[in-house]
Amino acid sequence: MELTLSRTGDHLVLVTCDGHDSHTFDLLSLRADLNKQPPLLVDPISSGKLLFHALFAPETPACAALMASPSRILLVPGDDLLDALPWEYAYGPDGFLVCDVPFVRGLPQQRHRPPVLDQPLHIVAIPSHPLEKDLPPLDIDGEWMRLRKTIQELPYQMTLERTRPPTIERVRNLVANQHHRVIHFMGHGGQDEKAGAFLCFEAENGKLAAVTAKQFALRVRGTAFLVTLNACVSATPGETRFSNLASALVQQHVPYALGMRFSIHDDDARLFSRTFYGDLARGVPVEEALLQARLSLSESERAWVVGVPVLYTSLDAAAPGFTCIAGTPTIDEHQPPMDVIRLPRAEGTFQGRIDEIQQLGTLLTSDSPPRLLTIHGAGGQGKTALAREAVERFAHAWPGGVFATTLETLPEPDVFLTDMARFLAIDPNTKNLERDVLHRLEEQRTLIVLDNAETLVESVNANNEPATNLAQFLRERIVSTQSCFLVTSRDFLGWPGEVGLKSENGKEHDLDGLQPDEGAHLFQQSAPQRGSDIELAQAERLSHQVAGHPLSLRLLGGAFNQLAPLSLSAFIADCETHLLEAENKYVGQNHRHRTLYACIETSVRYLEPELAQLFGKLWLFHAPFLASTAVDVFNPTSDEATKSTSPVAQHLYALWQRSLLTREQETLREGNVVFYRVLPTLRPYIEHYLADPSEREALETRFGLVLASLVRYLYEELDKGSIAVFLATLLRDDIERAVSLLSEETRGYYLLRWGWVLQRLGNRQRGLEFTERAYEIGQESDQQLMLAALNNMATVYQRMGQTSRALELFEQGLLLLREEGDHAGEAAMLNNMAAVYQRMGQTSRAL
Template sequence: MKSPPGPPTGDVTFLFTDIEGSTALWDRMPDAMTESLAEHDRRISSIVEHHGGYVFTTAGDSFAVAFQSAPQAVEAALEVQLAFLEPAAGLTFKVRIGVHSGVATVRNGDYFGAAVNRGARLSASAHGGQLVLTQATVDLLAGRLPAEVELVDLGTHRLRGLTEPERIHQVCHPALDREFPRLRTVEGPDDHLPTQLTSFIGRTRELRDVMGLLNEHRLVTLSGAGGAGKTRLAMRVAEELLGDFPDGLRVAELGAVRDSDVLVDEIAQRFAVTRVAGTPLVRSMAEYIGAQRVLLVLDNCEQIIDPTAGLCRDLLMACPNLRVLATSRERLGVAGEALYRVPSLSLPDEGATVDEAYRHDAIRLFVERSRLATSEFAVTPDNVEAVVSICRHLDGIPLALELAAARTRSLSPAQILDRLDERFRLLTAADRNAEGRQRTLLSTIEWSHDLLGPDERLLFRRLGVFAASFALRSAEHICSGDGIDEYDVTDLLMALVDKSMVATDSARDGTTRYVLLETLREFARRQLDDAGERDVLAQRHAEHYADLAAQLQAQQRDGDLGGALIRLDQDEAEYRASLRHTLGARQLTTAGRLVGGLGYLWYTTGQHREGLQWCDDLFALEPELADQVLADALHSHGSLLGVMGHADRAVEALERQVEIRRRLSDRERLGAALNNLGDWYFELGRNDAAESVLAEAIVELRSAGSYGVSLSLGTLAAGRFNQGRYGQAERDFAESLEEGRRADHAHSIAVAMCGLGRCLLALGQADAARPHL
């Protein structure tokens, strides 16, 4: 079979190759590489021609080839890998190959479009000697594989620079290596980059500049006004540099953080570092990071500039290979910091032609987002003047462009331009003290807001009560009523998403979350204040999240601690906002419900300092609470006091809780309270008191039929073990294990087995201990 006379069209399968490590080979042996690369090119060209491939690009040691059919492409790719099992003119090359199928645009013998980009990114994700296919190619193969070939599903991955994830398969052949490191995609160790639901446009120079700064400086801050695209640029830089940080990256969103201790806790969580008694948490973080090559991205630092600067200074001094990329409306002010002001997107001159306009990022972003609103949108000779004027009026600010582009669903570019002109003249005259771009952004937001229907405007301003992302159900509960039916919230929210007034995100549990961008949230809150609804909505918000805190408490007690922690993480900013409001407004019952519901989760996640501060703030106000609310709040307070080293105060709180639980006649909760109290009595050396309350706890929990009896037996056993009473402790742990298995409670079983193994070791029975440990 010969190569086709021209480029294949329609559904095309693309094959991309390049040599892994070629730069190092050129550096070490340039003369040998010249001859070997010529042999490399000859082999690939011959194989491609034999299988009917069309070479449309070669650059350095890479080939880009188009095939009319997927089987032809895969056969050619396999033959290439087999051909390089033998050295090429004395050098052994490891060639990585990616094959993807799709529709692309042909222009002057070259290919353009998403399918080409995806194929190139796929090849870059592979390792030398590896051949990978996308699901699109596998589907076209329809089982028609070369002899001795099998496919291994490598799962779904996000390719760098692309929005939609890709299912990737590896071609396996007996003569080829089968085992490779993980693909070079964006799911690296602890990378946790937020999912981007729209494509990244342009910013080639900015990406190059920021990556260069990070290569030279250990702290780089991206600054600019709201809507300038700081966050999106930071995340793209992090994605591009992923391979330079073998120990991964961490991303911390600081927009909702106001307290310096909470800041430290927030970042420590990203490294899974917890507090150690007597050791500052920053030092524990620094010791954990050590010499690791890690990129830390801190987003929206402007709310807490000074503490963030101090933390960055401490970590950078202690961790020689740490790099920090921050976004803020102002510099952090740390020695050695490089500041990069994020510019607006590039703009064409007035009178630009269609081809000239498309060379500029502002136009490309406007067009791309307009196509999300109406797929047929394009810049034409008839509308290019209006499109260019819109982008120039908006100063190339990404958020402003996206808001305007959303209107192309119902307005032509000329109509959009007319309305922008009217609004800009009005608002520029109204506020001449603001900077020009801020006036422009405010104008665009107000203009987009005024185009909303009355109910959409009402919901939009009420969404300003949220501190960060939120679930649909939360919006329904908090924002309905007084003019909005709960059943209408979904449709109204979807309309706001369609009009780019609300963004979406994917949660860890697979659900969709909703969020107002920072600038839009500030605008919505001003609207909420002007309508006199701020306090009413804040109280609804707090009561709703108090209900959710109770649900998390029940979920955790039912054994699903992991699920409860995921939900806590998703709504953490909302819980903080609710506590801040209820304590400030002295709505202490709601504050008590929040503290009572969240206390154990704070304890478990290591947010001890923050949780204790909320508890201390509540009890400093001497709240008069119903017994159930007070008992739960005291449980949280006592647990957190203890873990923070205030054992005497912890016992006081837990004793008070026990007194209230006796009045409530809830045997299970009384038993749990007695168990916690007994644990701290042991801690203080009050062993007789501990034995007494734990004996009562076991009776109460047995009567309630609760799995907690296993935990109380374990607490009793641990206290006796620490006193050297190993025989008694062994019997107690054995009984605890029996109760845990009877209740089928995994946590209780694990605690009992570990304790029993330790007892057996202490008794010199190592062989008997081993199965338990």
């Protein structure tokens, strides 16, 4: 069925059905009646009935044609005013019309024949969030990950690739000389009086680059089969410009364009993508796939979502589906190597900091970026989150990739070098590791992020030799390559060429607090269950009280989130009282720390006793930690079967909801690893003001024993999968810190196992150091430990090519085994020695 709407006068609209006049309706009366109805997001049915009656008035040819159950309905509005009406909400006797039959809007003329789709589905995704203060924040990464997960789970050959950076030039590069691409745009759209509808793309440095529908269509002409325009999901739906944009695109001869009238809830967006793209991958035609997606959405508690998708076509008939071939999807992120797990990500949508990210984008994407770029500011201002946001946005400018590490616990220079080698895919055991690393860094631009660099500055000023050596290596050797440093620090490093963020007057400045409106939105985001109770004007007042301090606002938002039915005004009054008290309580702290400490105190004061008790013990962790590790430390009677339901695990999750911890997830081959982290800014407060000194020794002892079990697990599982490797790297700081907390007996085997793990990870020299310490302990009291250490040391020297030293250690062990009469151990040692002789080419000695 084809319905054409054309105005015969100022207000009268003629409905033509399949080329024959059907009836008329009064547009002015219809619009007036629609305006009297509740909003579509409240009650779409009332308006839907009016729209249905306008199209299918009783006893008209259009009504009769609908009764004959057409295979599709093509609606052709004659002008923009008619096209602006929400026809997808037409509601008849059987419900929403769009849930009964494929419903698509078309052009009044110049239609084209459908193309033949002889390839599997290929999606080019464009997640775009320009750095523009007038654009609301979007959960771009969340939207991308939802689409990625949807595609990843489909058992068909298909491709999903992400446009990085989301520039119109990059889109052109991806689609040039290709055919029948599905282009999925996620972001904002707009309307300009002169230029018409436009999409909000990004420039290389992240700034807004408005691309009109005509410009976009010219860039993808002949390559795009379907363009999907999607406002990123939001808990607060709002109107978009995407239906206008979709119409403009098909007028530029794009076969199909799907615009979303409103932004929709996460659950609905996920359901739509899964159904729609799942059907496309199975070879279902676009129009039928959209019908099935609407049927899935009809189960939502939000009835209005069925009418959100608006599909336009420039074709004269429905197109067939894509080729369907069983197989595995291909997903291409178009992202250089990135190791940024040590930079905690901001929870939720990144709020504010538009000027700072623009500065970072301009510097990081330039042809000659600064060798040392420092984000400088007080604790809790969000330096690390800003660095994480910047590197994820602008990693495309660094073909060698982005490597991030924390200097909160200073690594030894050889540890840093080994970590860099692993990131650069260099064998850490190569003879001249430093030369090879520097050579690789010289080949491609690589960005190195140093988080919490104030620790390095303080240690160098205190004449700490390892810190001085590390600083010298970084300053003199790394900087001479194509690498650059992005640094977060409370103190400038003072190295030549260091550049900081600049204010409007061009002077370098500290990272300040958020603007009141930005802080208010961050507070609101941190209290998701109380969003309707938050007046932004009051939240701005609170933001002003804490000088826009991001961590303070997250803590207060997390506290308010759990305090229903306490009103926001009462909560703010309470906060203001404690901020005044903090002026006297935290004497000796600077103003920003007094404010932060007062906010931590407020947040903790509202905690349930069991949560407060657990939080007061978390000073114990300096590195990220697993919930299961915390359960073992704080609830030692829990067994493996009940760890996930342990009160400790539940309390950690609750503390994360209060923003007192960060919680992250890493996806590995064997599954997901979820871990928590105590922010460095919070740990000193916990240890100084909340910890119970009488518990310290017992907690440290228990902590050491739990880490000993963890090291044993890593020792046994390291060669069996990626999880053990990931954990050994992630938890290294606490593993090495725990050595001093163990008894002499336990420490020896701990050092032995951890030394073996280190050398297996490639850090043979440091692994040897730990193994030698284990050997020394074994010499005094444990011959089995000593023999095991000798064997491990000999194996390491063998792998390092020092065969003489390896044989010397094997022979030393052999003598001890013969003295003990250990024939099995003697046979194993002889076998190891034979392997060394075999590699040396001394076959007769091996025999």
